[in-house]
Amino acid sequence: MRELDIAEVAERSGVPASTLRYYEEKGLVAPIGRRGLRRVFDAGVLDRLALVSLGRIAGFSLEEITRMFAPDGRPRIDRTALVARADELDQRIRRLQSVSRGLRHAAACKAPSHMECPSFRRILKAAADGALERPGGKKPKARKARA
Amino acid sequence: MRELDIAEVAERSGVPASTLRYYEEKGLVAPIGRRGLRRVFDAGVLDRLALVSLGRIAGFSLEEITRMFAPDGRPRIDRTALVARADELDQRIRRLQSVSRGLRHAAACKAPSHMECPSFRRILKAAADGALERPGGKKPKARKARA
DNA sequence: GCTTGACCTCAAGTCCACTTGAAGTGGCAG
DNA sequence: CTGCCACTTCAAGTGGACTTGAGGTCAAGC
Numbered sequence: 443m444r445e446l447d448i449a450e451v452a453e454r455s456g457v458p459a460s461t462l463r464y465y466e467e468k469g470l471v472a473p474i475g476r477r478g479l480r481r482v483f484d485a486g487v488l489d490r491l492a493l494v495s496l497g498r499i500a501g502f503s504l505e506e507i508t509r510m511f512a513p514d515g516r517p518r519i520d521r522t523a524l525v526a527r528a529d530e531l532d533q534r535i536r537r538l539q540s541v542s543r544g545l546r547h548a549a550a551c552k553a554p555s556h557m558e559c560p561s562f563r564r565i566l567k568a569a570a571d572g573a574l575e576r577p578g579g580k581k582p583k584a585r586k587a588r589a
Numbered sequence: 590m591r592e593l594d595i596a597e598v599a600e601r602s603g604v605p606a607s608t609l610r611y612y613e614e615k616g617l618v619a620p621i622g623r624r625g626l627r628r629v630f631d632a633g634v635l636d637r638l639a640l641v642s643l644g645r646i647a648g649f650s651l652e653e654i655t656r657m658f659a660p661d662g663r664p665r666i667d668r669t670a671l672v673a674r675a676d677e678l679d680q681r682i683r684r685l686q687s688v689s690r691g692l693r694h695a696a697a698c699k700a701p702s703h704m705e706c707p708s709f710r711r712i713l714k715a716a717a718d719g720a721l722e723r724p725g726g727k728k729p730k731a732r733k734a735r736a
Numbered sequence: 737g738c739t740t741g742a743c744c745t746c747a748a749g750t751c752c753a754c755t756t757g758a759a760g761t762g763g764c765a766g
Numbered sequence: 767c768t769g770c771c772a773c774t775t776c777a778a779g780t781g782g783a784c785t786t787g788a789g790g791t792c793a794a795g796c
Contacts, residue, residue: 448743459743460785468783478792479744489704492713499716500688504783521696528692535685541647542678549671557636566639569646595773606773607755615753625762626774651753 444485445474451483455491469508470494500531540568591632592621598630602638616655617641647678687715 452459465471466481471490473481497507510520544565551559599606612618613628618637620628644654657670691712698706 458785461783463744464784479790480742480793481744493704496688496691496713496716498783499684500692524692524696528689528696531685531689531692535682535689537646538678538682538685541643542675542682544643545647545671545675545678549668549675557633557640566643569643605755608753610774611754626760627763627772628774645753 446483446485446487447477448473448481448483451487451491455488457491465491465494465504468504470504500527501534502527537569540565544569593630593632593634594624595620595628595630598634598638602635604638612638612641612651615651617651647674648681649674684716687712691716 446454448459448462451457451462457465462471462481466473471483471487471494473487474484475482494504494507497510498504502510510523544562547559547562547565551562557563593601595606595609598604598609604612609618609628613620618630618634618641620634621631622629641651641654644657645651649657657667691709694706694709694712698709704710
C-alpha cells in the first residue's frame with residue numbers, strides 16, 4: 443500500500459491540492475493519516491478521485507457523489523439509481539446530438555437566416571424540448587414552457 | 590410583426606422576465622422599443638431565445654453566445670467555428686457515452702469493488718481522459734494530468 | 737540548531753448565470 | 767382623473783465548486 447503525500451496525489455490525479463482539501467472537507471476523500479500536520483494518502487485515493495471525476499462528468503454534484511459511493515466508506519452504490527442516472531444521461535446525450543446536428547446544419551445551410559430553415563427549426567425544437575428538468579444541476583431554464 | 594411585452598415573451602419562451610432583462614444587459618436580446626418604460630419585443634425574440642437555449646445546451650457561455658450570433662445584430666456565425674464546436678461537442682458526447690456505459694456497468698457488475706473490474710477501469714479511463722480541456726466552462730478539472 | 741518551504745487552517749474571494757428585494761414609474765381600466 | 771399593479775432600475779444575494787491569501791506549523795536538510 444503506497445503512501446502518497448498531497449502533492450503526489452495532486453500530480454498523479456491532476457486534482458490540485460486545494461481541491462483535495464476541499465474534497466476532504468466534503469467527505470469525498472480522506473487521508474489515511476497524518477505525518478505531523480501533513481496528510482498521508484493511500485494510493486487508492488487515485489481510484490476514488492477517478493470515480494469522483496466520472497460522477498462529475500456524468501453531471502452529479504459533489505453532494506450526490508458523496509452520498510453515492512460513500513455512505514459509510516465503501517463504494518456502495520444504489521444500482522437502480524445508477525441506471526436511472528444512465529438513462530438521464532442518455533437522454534442528455536440525445537439532446538446534445540441534436541445540438542451537434544444543429545450546429546453542423548447551421549454551418550452548412552445556405553439560408554440567409556437559419557430560422558427560415560425548417561430542418562434547423564426542427565433540430566432546435568428537439569434540443570430545446572429536453573432543456574427542461576435537469577437533474578445534475580446545469581440549467582433548468584424553463585419550468586413552464588408555454589402556458 | 591407581432592409585438593410582445595416582457596410577460597408574453599416570458600410565458601411563450603419559458604424564460605423568466607428577470608432573465609430576459611439580464612440577457613438584454615448582456616446583449617443577447619434587445620427590445621425593439623419601449624412603451625413608456627416597458628420593453629416591447631418583436632416576436633422574433635423567441636427564435637433568438639431558442640438559439641440562446643441551443644447554445645447553452647451545447648455548453649457555450651452567454652459571453653460566447655453573444656459573440657457568436659450577434660457581433661452586430663444579425664445571426665452571423667463563423668461556420669468554421671461552428672463545425673469546430675460541433676466536433677468538440679461530439680467529443681464530449683463520446684465521453685458521456687463512456688460515462689453512461691460506466692454507470693450501467695457499475696449497476697450490473699457483480700465485482701465486490703468496481704475498481705477490480707478491468708472493463709470498468711477501462712471505461713473510467715476513457716471518461717477521465719477527456720475530462721481535461723473543456724470549452725464551454727463546465728469543469729476544466731485537471732490542467733496538468735501527470736507531470 | 738536553524739532555516740527553508742511545503743504543508744497546514746480558516747476566512748474570504750471568484751466565476752457564472754441568474755434571482756430577489758426595495759423603491760420608483762407610468763399605461764390603462766374604471 | 768385616479769389608482770392599481772405590471773412593469774421598471776439598481777444593488778445585492780444565491781449556489782456550486784473551487785481558489786486565494788494571510789498567517790502559522792513543522793519535518794528535514796545543512
